Structure formats: C-alpha cells, structure tokens
Amino acid sequence: MADDRIARASMFLASGTIVSRVLGFVKAIVLAATIGVVGSASADAFAVANGLPNTVYVIVAGGVLSAVLVPQIVRASAHADGGSAYINKLLTLALVVIGAATVVATALAPVLAWIYGGRLPDSTLQLATAFAFWCMPQIFFYGLYTLLGEVLNARRSFGPFTWVPVLNNVVALAGLVVFGLAFGFDATGERPPGDWTPGMIALLAGSATLGIAAQALVLLWFWRRIGLRYRPDFRWRGVGLGAAGRMAGWTFGMLLLTTFAGIVQTNVVSLASGDDASIAAIDSAWLVFMLPHSVITVSIATAYFTRMSEHARDGKLDLVRDDLSGAIRGVSLILMLATAVLVVIAYPFAAVFQPGDLANASALGNVIIAFAIGLVGFSILFVVQRTFYALGDTRTPFVFTLVQVIVFTLAALASTLLPVEWIAVGVALSTTIATTVQLILAVVLLRRPLARLDGKRVVVSLLRDLAAVILPIAAGVGLLIALGGFRDDGFAIGSRVGAIVSMAIIGSVMAVLYLGILWLLRSPELRGFAEPVVARLRRR
Template sequence: MADDRIARASLFLASGTIVSRLLGFLKAIVLAATIGVVGSASADAFAVANGLPNTVYVIVAGGVLSAVLVPQIVRAAAHADGGSAYINKLVTLALVVIGAATVVATVLAPVLAWLYGGGFAPDTLALATAFAFWCLPQIFFYGLYTLLGEVLNARRSFGPFTWVPVLNNVVALIGLVAFGMLFGFDPAGTRAASDWTPGMIALLAGSATLGIAAQALVLFWFWRRIGLHYRPDFRWRGVGLRSAGRMAGWTFGMLLLTTFAGIVQTRVVSTASEQGASVAAIENAWLIFMLPHSVITVSIATAYFTRMSEHARDGELDRVRSDLSGAVRAVGLILMLASAVLVVVAYPFAAVFQPGNFANASALGNVIIAFAVGLVGFSILFVVQRTFYALGDTRTPFMFTLVQVVVFTVAALSCLLLPVEWIAVGVALSTTVAGTIQLGLAVLLLRPKLERLDATRVLTSLARDFAAVIVPVVAGAAIVWAFGGFAEGGFAIADRWGAILVMAITGTAMAVLYGGILWLLRSPELRGFAEPVLARLRRR
C-alpha cells in the first residue's frame, strides 16, 4: 500500500513537471527565436543575468531549505500543534534572510555580472548588467516558492510545488511574444548588445521576473486549502532552529563550492561568446539534459524523500535502505533510455532551437551529448544525496562535493587549451566526469551509515537496463541518419517541425525496443510499472 501511494504521488508530480517542462521548452524555443543561441551576444548576456538570481538564491538558502526543511518539519509534526509554530518561525526567519540577500544582490548587480561575465566584450557585459538589475529581485520569489512548496511537500501535498511553474512559463511566454511583436525576432542573434534600449531590457527581463513572482505568490492559496495560515513570528528560539542551523552550515558550504564551480564554468565558456557555443548554448543544453531528470528523478525522489525522513526519524534503517534501492532502480530503468535517446537525437533536438543551421545545431548538439552521457549517474547521485539529508547528515555531502568541484575545476580550466568551438563541449564533459567520480565516492560513504546497501539487486538492475538499451541506440542512430540528422540540409536539421517529427519517430522506436527487450529479460522494475496498468486494461 505504501509503495502504491509512492507511485501515485510520483505520477502526479511527474504530470505537473511534464506540463511545466514542455512549456519551459516552448519558452526556450521562443527565446531562441527572439535573441538567438549560438554566437549571440544578446543571448549570452541574458543567460548570465537570468541565471544570477537562481545562483545567489541557491547560495543563500536554496539547497539549505531542501536539505533541512522537510526533515525538520517531519520531526516538528510530533509537537502538540502539529508543527505550526515551527513553520511560522522558520518561514519568517528565512524570508528575512532571503529578503536582505535580495536587496544586497541587486545593489551589487554590476559586481555579480562581472564575476560571471567578465570574459565578455564591454558592450555585452554592460547589457548583462542592465538585465541583472531587473532579474535579481527573482531571488526573493525563488525563496518564497521553495519555502511554501517544501512545507506543502512535508504535509504530503505534493501537487502545487510541481504544477505552479506552469503559471511562470505562461507569464514569461507572454512577455517574449510581446517583445518579438514590438521589437522584432532575431533567431540568428545578430542584434548587437549596443542596440538594446531600456524599454527592450525592461520587457524581456521584467517579464521573466514577473513569472517567478506569480508562481510563488499563488502557493499561499494552496496553504490555506490544507489549513495552514502563515503568521509572521520573530521569536526564533525554542523550536530546534539551532539543530537546523548546524545542518544548514554544511549545506551552505557545499553550495559555495558548487557556486565556485559555476563561476569557473561560465568564465571559461564565455571566452567563446560570439564565436561559437557559449553561455546560452550551455544553458539550453542543460535545460534539455534536465528534462528527464526533473520529470522522473525529482518526482520519484520527492515522493520517497518524505517517507525516508520518517523512517530515518524512527531509526528504521532497513526501510531507508529499501527506499533508496527502490528509488535508484526506478530512476535507472527510465533514465537509461532517456540518456540514450538524448545522445541519439542531440542534433535534431538542437535544430529545434537553431533550425536550418547545421553548424550551430551540431555545436549545440555536441554539448547536449557531453551532458547526456552522465544523466543516469547524475540522477542516482540526486537520490543518494537526499538519503544523506533524510539521515540528517549534510557534512558528508559537503565532503564528496568538494572532491567533485576540485576535479571539475581542473578539467574545465584545461578546456581553455581547446579550439574555441570545442570549449563548451569540453566543459560539459568535465561536468559528467566530475559527477561520476562524485557518485562513486558518495555511495562508498553512504554504505556505513546504512550498514549495507542493496548493491547486488541495484547493480543487476542497472546492468540489465544498459544491456537492453544497446540495440535501441543502434536502431535510433540509423533512423536519425536516414532522415539526414548528421548532414547539412538534412530533413532532421533543416526545419523545426522536421526535427520534432524525427525525434518523435526515433524516441518511439527506441522506447518500444527497450521495453520489449526488458520484458523478455523479465525486468522486475518494468513489470512493476506495467502490470498494474495491464491489469486495469484487462478489467475494462
């Protein structure tokens, strides 16, 4: 029964994420049509500025809230008031901190823009700074969204957190279409940084911020629906905030490490701005990479995380271990196929953003491939990290993240020796290599905490998934080749709708082959997903 609840919660979360991510892709496509991607100074400037609020927010509170908030609220639920006093105190404290950080960051917009975009030409850096003044207020609304959403998750109201980003994407899309209608679309990215007026900057960046604000504020309505009423409470003593602070300290240190890695990444790839794949290309490739991770991994892990925290609170390590095993095997089953599909259709996928330009599509496609080969490991690492958080351990994730950052920094800086057209690919591959090393170390450090891992069953499952995906990869590559996906002027590259059609055909063929082979191999994970569906179809 518990597994059935997990499955239903994961499915509901995934459905909201799918709708949101599809709209997010539509937004990215419209943005690419508006300011370009590869070789566009405007796109690189906006990518840096619009990424700053998320980066600063994550440093201040993002991962800290995710790592600390749910386990602490689960524990506080044992209080006589069901945790209401704790929630009010923690939310008030967090909003004060995040609000102050927002003001400081906005004032420091020129410094932050230079920190990340210092490799840009002067006009491009000035444009990034102007965008940053409009984008940085997003920090507060990112914080509000995470706070309200994580409290809902801890109360087992999972849907709103994943569905309200739909509103954000709708608002941002309206802003992009309005910009294109008023100032013209520029898919080739030929608009010079010096051509931007204050009105153009305000509309593009301001609508992005308005979307983030809308997705945060609407969550107050969902709070009221489940009986929560926020009342500011500045009396921050007496509800265990000191223990939350100790946990948050290590997470804060981990986020500083990853932020440093982010600065290295942006500074390295910015050296290729206006010459090839650069900041905007990395951002779009990461968006594509994150689609299956967000839809599958985050949905499964979010549903498991609350239950893991409850089992860890009760000292039931065998159940935590079972949760971890189930989550990893479920993630591996689907993400193995997703990773393979992304590698095979990378060029057509890139052509959705850069249609009719094989050079730009292949440049973006190579970055997608370099990220995609690490998708399974990245997603399993996400589950493993959440297991540490459920156990109340944020120190160990800091340690293995430190190793990852050192490896990535060395590898990324060495990419400056590559030809300019391969710098972004090298940086993406550095991310994959460093993340794989981080996963191996994380698993080694988790084993003593759970006494043992369900290693045989997990490794058997992953090996079976890998074996099953080999034939689909060969077949998928043949389909893309037949449609001209690897050549100038090919059907899969020349037109956006042609690229989407080829992706759909290839993905469907690979999924059918993968599912059929796994069924023949008697995959218990696949049968666990499929048999309830088949049973319902038979009843009908």
C-alpha cells in the same frame, strides 16, 4: 500499496514538470521572436539580468532550503502541535534572510551586472543594469516558492510544487506577447540598447518577475487547503533551529564549491568563444541533459524523500534502505533509456538550435553526448544525496562534493590541452568523470549509516536495464542514418521540423523496443510503474 502511492505521486509530479518544461521551451522561442537571440545586444542584456536573481538565490539559500526543510519539518511533525510552531519559526527566519538578501542584491544590481556582464559594451551593460533592478525581486519569490512548496512536500501534498511553475510560464508568455504587440517583435535583435524606454524595460523584466511572484503566491492557497496557517514568529530560540543551522552551513559550503566549479567551467570553455562550441554550447547541452533528470529523477526522488525522512526520524533504517533501493531502480529504469536516446539523437537535437549545418550540429551534439553518458550516474547521485539529507547529514555530501570539484577542476584544466574545437567536449566529459567519482565515494560513505545497501538487487536491475538498451541503440543508429542524420541536407539535420520529427520517430522506436525487452525480462520495476496505469485504464 506504499509503492503504488509512490508510483502515482511520481507520475503526477512528472506530468507537471513536463507541462512546465514544454511551456518553458515555448517561452524561450517567443522570447527569441521578441528580442532576438544570436547577435542581439538586447537579448544579451536581458539574459544577464534575468539570470542574476536565480544565481544569487541559489548561493544564498537554494540548496540549503531543499536539503534542510523536509527532514526538519518531518521530525517536527512528531510534536504535539504537528510541527506548526516549528514551521512558523523556520519560515519566518528564512523569509527574513531571503528578504534581506533581496534588498542587498537589488542595491548592488549595478555591481552584480558588471561582474557577470563586464565585457559587454557600455550601452548593453547599462541596459542589463536597468533590467536587473526589475528582476532582482525574483530572489524573494524564488525563496518563498521553495519554502511553501517544500512544506507542502513534507505534508505529502506533492502536486502544487511541480505544477505551479506552469502559471509562471503562462504569465511570462503573456508579458512577452503584450510587449511584442505594444513595441514590435524583433526576431533579428536589431533594436539597439539605446532605443529601450523605461516602459519597455519595466514591461519585459517586470512580467518575468510577475511570473515568479505568481508561482510563489498561489501556493498560499494550497497551504490553506491542507489546513496550514502562517503566523510570523520571531521567537527562534528553543525549538531546535540550531540543528537546521548546522545542516544549512554544510550545504552552503557545498554550494560555494559548485559555484567555484562553475567559474572554472566558464573560464575554460571561453577559450573557444567565437570559434567553436563554447559557453552557449555548454549551456544548451546542459539544458538538454537536465530535461530527463528534472522530469524523471526529481519527480521520483521528491515522492520518496518525504517517506525517507519519516523512516529516518523513526529510526527505521531498513526502510530507508528499501526506499533508496526503490528510488534508484525506478530512476535507472527510465534514465537508461533516456541516456541511450539522447546519445543517438544528439545531432538532430542540436539541429533544432542550428538547422542545416552538420558541422555546428555535430559540435553541439558531441557536447550533449559527453554529458548524456553520465546521466544515469548523475541521477543516482541525486537520490543518494537526498538520502543523506533525509538522515539529517549534510556534512558528508560536502565531503564528496569537495572531491568532485577537485576532480572536475583538474580534468577541466587538462581540457585546455585539447584542440580548441574539442574543449567544450572535454569539459563536459570532465563533468561526467567527476560525477562518477563522486557517486562511487558517496555510495561507500552511505554504507556507514545504513550498515549495508541493497547492492545485489540494484546491480541486477542496472545490468538488466543495460542489456535491454543494446538493441534499441542499434535500431536508433540505423534509423538516424536512414533519416540523413550525418548529412547537411539530411532530413534529420536540414530543418527544425525534420529534426523534431526524426527525434520523435527514433525515440518512439527505441522506447517501444526497450520497454518490450524489459517486459520479456520480467522487470519488477517496469511492472511496478505499469500496474497503476493498467489498473486505472481497466477501471475506465
């Protein structure tokens, strides 16, 4: 019964993420039609400004809140008041910190814009700075969204956290359409920075911030639905916030490490800028790579995380072990297929960005492949990391993240020895290698608190998934060749429509074959996912 609840929760979360991601891609297309994308000074300025709030938020509090909130709130729920006092105190403290960070970052908007866009022409940098003043309030609303959403997750109200980003995308899309109708669409990006008026800047950047604000504020309504009431409480002593602070400290250190790795990555791939796959290719490939992870892994892990935290609070380590095993096997079942599909359709996927040019499609496609082969390991690591968080341990994740950053840095620097056209691929492979090392170390370290892991069942499941994907890969490659996936004028490369249709055909055939083989192999994980769906269909 518990596994059925997990499966239903995971499916509901995944559906919200899918809808949000689809709208996100639509928003990206409309944004390109509104201010351009390639060779557009306006688009470059807006990209710098609109990316700053998320960067600052992640450094200040992003991972800290996700790692700390759910386990601490679950533990506090054992208190006589159900954890209400603790939630109010922790929420008040977090909002004060995030609010202060927002004020400081807004005041430093010109400095931050210069750090990230200092090589832009002066007029473009000035426009980026103007955008940044309107975008910086997003920091506070990102924090509010995470705080309110994670409390809902801890109270087993999973849906709102993944579905309300749909509202964000709808508001932002509306703002883009209004901007285009009022000031004209500029798909070629020819509007110079000097032509932007204060009203234009306020509408474009302000609507982006309004979307983030709406996404956060609507969660207050869901709080009231489950009986939560927020009352600011500045009496922070004596309620165990010291433990949360220690956990947050290690997580903050981990975020600094990953920020350093990001700086190394950007500097290495920039060596190919202007000639071959570089920063834009890495960003685009990572966006593709993260799609199955965010839809599948995050949804499944989120549904398991609260239950893990409850079992850890009660000292039921055998049940934590079962949760870990179930999450890994469920994630791997789907991500093994996703990995295979991404590897096969990498070139058509790249052609969606740059159709009709096999050289450009293969340059980006190879980066996608280099990331994709590490997808299963990356997603398992995500689950293992969340298990440490459920156990109240953020120090150990800091240790294996430090090792990952060292391995990545060395491998990325070694990539500078490659021919310039292969540097981005080398950096992507560096990420895959470093993540694999990190996963191995994390699993070894997890044996200490859990005594033993459900290793045999997990390995058997992984090998079964791997065996089931061999035939689909062969069929997918055959279809790719038949659809002209290796020719400039091929159906799969020559146009965006052809690329999308080819991906749909190849992905569908591979999925049917994979799931069919797993069903014949009597995969318990597949049957666990399928039974709630079949039961619901039978009731209809």
